[in-house]
Amino acid sequence: MRMWLKAMILGAAAVTAAVSAAVPARAETLTDALIAAYRNSHLLDQNEALLRAADEDVAVAVSALRPVIGFVVNWGRSFAQDNSGAVRVKTDTLDTSISLSAELMLIDFGRTGLQIDIAEESVKATRQALVGIEQDVLLAAVQAYVDVKLAAEIVALRQSNTRLISQELGAAQDRFDVGEITRTDVSIAEARLAAARSSLAAAEGDLMIAREAYKAATGAYPGRLAALPPSPKIGKTIDEARAVAMKTHPAIRQAQHQVTVADLAVKLAEAAMKPTLGLGVSLGNSFSQERLSGQVGLSLKQTIYAGGKLSALYRKALAQHEAARAGLRQSVVLIEQNLGIAWANLAVFGASIEASDRQIRAAQSAFDGIREEANLGARTTLDVLDAEQELLDARAARLEAEAGRYVAVYRVLSAMGLLTVDHLKLGIPTYDPEAYYDAVRNAPATSAQGRKLDEILKKIGN
Numbered sequence: 001m002r003m004w005l006k007a008m009i010l011g012a013a014a015v016t017a018a019v020s021a022a023v024p025a026r027a028e029t030l031t032d033a034l035i036a037a038y039r040n041s042h043l044l045d046q047n048e049a050l051l052r053a054a055d056e057d058v059a060v061a062v063s064a065l066r067p068v069i070g071f072v073v074n075w076g077r078s079f080a081q082d083n084s085g086a087v088r089v090k091t092d093t094l095d096t097s098i099s100l101s102a103e104l105m106l107i108d109f110g111r112t113g114l115q116i117d118i119a120e121e122s123v124k125a126t127r128q129a130l131v132g133i134e135q136d137v138l139l140a141a142v143q144a145y146v147d148v149k150l151a152a153e154i155v156a157l158r159q160s161n162t163r164l165i166s167q168e169l170g171a172a173q174d175r176f177d178v179g180e181i182t183r184t185d186v187s188i189a190e191a192r193l194a195a196a197r198s199s200l201a202a203a204e205g206d207l208m209i210a211r212e213a214y215k216a217a218t219g220a221y222p223g224r225l226a227a228l229p230p231s232p233k234i235g236k237t238i239d240e241a242r243a244v245a246m247k248t249h250p251a252i253r254q255a256q257h258q259v260t261v262a263d264l265a266v267k268l269a270e271a272a273m274k275p276t277l278g279l280g281v282s283l284g285n286s287f288s289q290e291r292l293s294g295q296v297g298l299s300l301k302q303t304i305y306a307g308g309k310l311s312a313l314y315r316k317a318l319a320q321h322e323a324a325r326a327g328l329r330q331s332v333v334l335i336e337q338n339l340g341i342a343w344a345n346l347a348v349f350g351a352s353i354e355a356s357d358r359q360i361r362a363a364q365s366a367f368d369g370i371r372e373e374a375n376l377g378a379r380t381t382l383d384v385l386d387a388e389q390e391l392l393d394a395r396a397a398r399l400e401a402e403a404g405r406y407v408a409v410y411r412v413l414s415a416m417g418l419l420t421v422d423h424l425k426l427g428i429p430t431y432d433p434e435a436y437y438d439a440v441r442n443a444p445a446t447s448a449q450g451r452k453l454d455e456i457l458k459k460i461g462n
Contacts, residue, residue, distance in 0.1 A: 027226035030145050033218050035428050037141035038134070038421055040219030044431070047126075047133045052436050054126040058119040059443035064112040066443070067104040073097070099284035106298075109274040110267070118264045125257035127433050131250035135419040137217075142410045144210070144217040149225055150403040151207035154396060158200040161392050165193045165385070172381045185381040192385045231409040232424065234416065238343045241416050242336060249335050249417030255328040262317070262324035269317040273310050275302035339415035342408055349405035356398035363391040 038044065074097045105112065169189040175181045214222045235241045246252065278301070283294045303310065367387040373379040413419045421430050 027224045028222060029226045030142065030229055031426060033141050033145045034138055034424065035426055036218040036220065037137050038426070038428065038430075041137045043133055044130075044137055047130050048431050051123070051126045051130055051433055054123045055437045055440050058116065058123060058437070059440045061112065061115040061119045062441070063443045064105065064115065067102045069100070069102045071098060071100045095286060097284060097286040099282060101280070101282040104279045105276065106279055107277040109271045111271045111276075114264050114268040114271060118261050118268065121257050121261045121264065123437065125254045125261065128250040128254035128257065130433070131420060132254070134421065135250070135414045135417070138419050138421070138424070139410055139414050140217045143407055144214040145225065146228070146403045146407050147210040148207070148214050148222050149228065150399055151203065151210040153399050155200070155203045155207050157392065157395055157399070158196065158203045161388070162193070162196045162200050164388065165189065165196045168381065168384060168388070169193050180377065181381060188382050188385065228406055231406060232413055234409060234412045238340065241339055241343065241412060244418065245335050245339055245416045246332070249415070251331050252328070252335060255324070255331040259324045259328050262321040266314070266317045266321050269314040272313065273303070275300055335415060339412065342411040342415050345408040346405060346412065349401050349408055352401035353398065353405065356394055356401055359394040360391070360398060363387070363394045367391045
């Protein structure tokens with residue numbers, strides 16, 4: 001009974017193992033690659049940290065609206081000796097004093113408000129820069145995925161070509177042995193086989209390079225890759241795509257915020273020429289003298305002459321304002337150019353695919369016919385090998401055109417400003433720029449707010 005039960009268990013285990021082995025491992029999809037690229041990108045981590053640093057600039061600007069409170073503790077020892085009279089007099093005193101002071105800016109003619117606005121606009125500009133980085137990361141993942149697929153297909157094509165030429169060489173050797181062809185035909189086939197093996201080695205090297213690029217883009221080497229999914233929708237005309245790009249592209253939005261920052265900087269330079277009114281409060285106590293003192297006062301400050309510094313800063317702000325506006329216009333030009341190039345490449349690759357299809361059909365027909373004629377002695381080995389090379393080149397061109405057109409669609413999407421996790425609907429949580437900003441925008445200092453910040457930073461670290 002025990003032997004029978006043991007045999008049943010071993011049999012069941014064997015069946016389970018066989019079934020598990022028969023089930024192929026799940027292929028990696030393009031969506032998997034995009035998700036991995038987003039999650040493992042150190043470039044995104046770097047720019048998210050830069051965004052948090054920009055968030056803190058808002059807190060720094062807000063803190064200028066609040067009083068600055070500080071204390072000073074002094075310890076000192078003083079001694080003196082008077083030898084002028086008949087009696088020598090010595091004094092030795094140890095003094096300890098403490099003072100507490102507070103300063104509050106009452107009126108600065110909008111300086112602080114402008115600095116807060118500048119910091120907030122800088123945060124918005126940095127957020128758009130982060131979106132641009134996200135687009136670059138995802139586009140690199142698409143390119144890497146397609147490159148690995150293409151390189152693998154080229155390797156398979158080169159392997160098939162090498163096997164076919166090996167067969168042609170064997171046939172040529174047989175025909176030479178019976179005296180149908182000369183040694184020259186065999187040598188030609190041998191040379192072509194060596195060239196095919198060289199091309200195969202190059203293709204395998206390209207595949208290794210593509211795998212390294214995939215690892216750099218996604219964080220891991222590719223496994224078995226699934227077929228490419230349908231391309232995302234990009235609109236029917238370039239005018240539609242251009243209209244979307246002008247509204248959504250992060251580079252344009254970033255430049256718009258930078259123009260606003262420059263506008264505010266001009267106003268801040270003007271406000272710097274105006275006076276400031278502050279309130280000061282101080283309280284001190286000298287323990288050795290048992291004296292308590294206090295002071296409350298207003299201070300009005302106005303720079304009369306600074307050697308031309310304030311005027312120079314104002315002119316500098318005006319120049320930076322002009323530069324920011326020119327930068328916005330240039331961003332628009334570059335986005336339109338990139339979109340036009342990407343759209344043109346779509347048309348070029350589409351035409352190349354159609355031409356390659358016709359070339360493949362013609363080259364296949366020619367190769368089949370020449371090979372039959374060679375069997376009848378009407379064609380040489382060189383003719384067969386030339387026809388085969390033309391067919392191989394046509395198939396390789398078709399694969400490259402398909403890969404190029406697929407990536408071109410995503411380049412158009414990137415030029416429109418839509419190559420993002422949210423637009424592609426990847427279904428993963430993304431970095432929330434509002435969470436950290438909302439936690440620090442009011443310059444928190446209390447323990448409760450500090451614990452909230454700790455929780456947010458812990459989530460970011462994970």
